[in-house]
Amino acid sequence: MRRMTARPANAHQARLLKLLRDGGPNSRAQLGDQVDLSRSKLAVEVDRLLETGLVVADGLAASRGGRRSHNIRLAPNLRFLGVDIGATSVDVAITNAELEVLGHLNQPMDVREGPVAVFEQVLSLAAKLKATGLAEGFDGAGIGVPGPVRFPEGVPVAPPIMPGWDGFPVREALSQELGCPVMVDNDVNLMAMGEQHAGVARSVGDFLCIKIGTGIGCGIVVGGEVYRGTTGSAGDIGHIQAVPDGRPCACGNRGCLEAHFSGAALARDALEAARQGLSAELASRLETNGGLTAVDVAAAAAAGDATSLDLIREGGTRTGQVIAGLVSFFNPGLVVIGGGVTGLGHTLLAAIRTQVYRQSLPLATGNLPIVLGELGQNAGVIGAARLISDHLFSPA
């Protein structure tokens, strides 16, 4: 099947495509209300989009009191692939052009196996999704990796937790395999874009998106655009010092936030607590599973285990301390908390909120919502689809 080849020829067409992506099928008249073009000009551009096949007619709209308008929508056969590579698992999803998730697969995996092994997994998951009839091919793919990325080239740079990925041409390689355009970004940035597109951060221009998973990272959105920093490492807050002379960290320093609270740190603390006999609940889980993860702590906390609740609260406080500093500095309109340990939920959120509101100045926190992300596992893949669609729906 022939895939999307056309791109919008000008800014007007790009604008229209994004309106159709974000607002779904729409009548010509409604589009006219949103774009500030004369009717004649609009008709010309819409006709050209129809010619390219990016957009198709979709019946008649309901009347608004007069002649009914014609509906148009993005081509229903367009498909984007969203890939979210985490430290310990990978998510792959297929979306339509409106970025609705049509199918989603998740598989445990270790990034440290290296890019080749991981790519095999990703491609096999993509093939599995395709086999269900959801897609006949991909018009574009977005992919997130858990480390800094040189964005224009789509290449990871010096990623601490993914040895073997440094300099690997992710974009180039995946594009080759899939035969479609690919964009690469940091996983946290994609989560931020996901929540911005379809989650809690709709209509917020400046916000922070804290992702707490195996590590801790922060997506920064300035004026609706992801800010990546000079070398692509912006938002790397896991190694901000949270505790002076605190625990040694893999990075060589002491007291890094990530050493005190993250999925990995939480598992370690829980193991320690179980071994020391501080928590019967955790000890029994350790025995059953032969190991402990953040998920066990979440479950134990939900069952009322005091030790687990304390661990979560203390972690939330540490995280809150760091976030308080960022809030003073950045003055965001919203802070989103997401990532794997979101299962820790409201206990964590409450601890973070308490600390931030206590430590930041009222002017910055006065009207500052701190909320959990609402897309869960979908945030990353939706963000990935959004990334590539933004690229493809821009003038060439």
Place this chain on the structure above:
Amino acid sequence: MRRMTARPANAHQARLLKLLRDGGPNSRAQLGDQVDLSRSKLAVEVDRLLETGLVVADGLAASRGGRRSHNIRLAPNLRFLGVDIGATSVDVAITNAELEVLGHLNQPMDVREGPVAVFEQVLSLAAKLKATGLAEGFDGAGIGVPGPVRFPEGVPVAPPIMPGWDGFPVREALSQELGCPVMVDNDVNLMAMGEQHAGVARSVGDFLCIKIGTGIGCGIVVGGEVYRGTTGSAGDIGHIQAVPDGRPCACGNRGCLEAHFSGAALARDALEAARQGLSAELASRLETNGGLTAVDVAAAAAAGDATSLDLIREGGTRTGQVIAGLVSFFNPGLVVIGGGVTGLGHTLLAAIRTQVYRQSLPLATGNLPIVLGELGQNAGVIGAARLISDHLFSPA
């Protein structure tokens, strides 16, 4: 005398005005090289600018191997007023349209006297400069105040150190008095704009500008534009916690950076040291002057006083700790240190650098210059002139 009334009619004219502002007088041909317009179009726009009187002919340019081109420049009688209100002094300067400082006055003063008293001072200083024949009137004014500003309206909001200024219509009032357009911003943001326009930050897109004066603030520049945050309080880093359970701060918390290091904190520490007999140098200065300020500490340190050097080093370390966190988060291409205590100079800078390079990840610090601002007292007023010129040199 008639003042500037015209504004650029379109983006091309705005572009040309800014080129002439930033690059000085220029030939039509050279402008053509920079703007990617056809010669005919360029000629039309330049002619229109000449008609408005914003730019004037300025003789013939040197030959580049053929017919000599005509020079043009911004009208030489255009004047901007730059005002930088600090906590303890006020700077007023007059610039031409190229933002060169033609005259500069500085006067000690206390913001806490309130807006009315301060405005009187500012207007009298402006009048004094005018009286020297530097200007016959002002085409625009920029003004910086030491606290958060609701930027679009030009009104201070909840400024901690300037009671009485909250909600005072600075923009409106000054515009009325001077009879010209006025823009208001935080003093730190203006310092950042100054260093960006004429100082160390030329050609850097993303950078931080730390101003250490009576308090501590940080100007944030993203993609060449000042970032002000959701409520205009971005960069307010003085109350980030630097020392857990540290000194009580005026804001009600403990351990704020500003409570441990700033002009005010340094003076307090020096006084304490002098009284306790820890430093003969400081004690003698105390006796002579009847009080101590950051300037005394700088002088004592320059004279080799160990206690003063220690105070500066410790302050630099604290500041460096906070900056390290910001660097990890923001990944800037440059960090500029400026403000009143820049007299502390390289001792301070060395301590900050040491701490930042020790605590941040190599990817963020790898190629990160940390330097002193090079404009000193001029940074704020140049930034102020830049602010209003950016406004006036944009299409209405």
Place this chain on the structure above:
DNA sequence: CCGCCTTTGTCCTGTGAGTGGAGAAAGATT
């Protein structure tokens, strides 16, 4: 000093983007 090349400035025409109005088409309202 003279011819020739280069650069700059001016004039003019062609093109394509875009606007706005007239009127037709299609439906709602009474």
Place this chain on the structure above:
DNA sequence: AATCTTTCTCCACTCACAGGACAAAGGCGG
């Protein structure tokens, strides 16, 4: 059935802009 709304199409007109022809002004070698 008559009238009002809304939508769509068509067309003429304006405007921004490019690009070429040509003139003006200078440099340079003989």
